[in-house]
Amino acid sequence: xxxxxxxxxxxxxxxxxxxxxxxxxxxxxxxxxxxxxxxxxxxxxxxxxxxxxxxxxxxxxxxxxxxx
Numbered sequence: 001x002x003x004x005x006x007x008x009x010x011x012x013x014x015x016x017x018x019x020x021x022x023x024x025x026x027x028x029x030x031x032x033x034x035x036x037x038x039x040x041x042x043x044x045x046x047x048x049x050x051x052x053x054x055x056x057x058x059x060x061x062x063x064x065x066x067x068x
Contacts, residue, residue: 005052009061014054018045025049 001022004015020038028037034046044055 003049005048007052007054007057009051009053009057012057014048014052016045016048016054018049020045020049 001018001020002015003018003020004013006013018041020041024038028034028049034050038046038049041049044058047053047058048055
């Protein structure tokens with residue numbers, strides 16, 4: 001499913017193709033924990049759905065593993 005989100009950090013709108021169903025999104029919107037509603041997604045994909053923040057933005061703001 002193609003998902004378009006506005007980043008809470010930058011305000012930039014980004015679109016990603018994420019393997020999620022409408023039923024999974026509805027379960028999350030109805031109160032299920034996102035990791036329970038969408039266990040097949042990576043943490044980065046779930047973060048994008050929740051906040052619009054991409055992996056690149058996250059690394060730019062907080063540093064990636066190579067910065068540790």
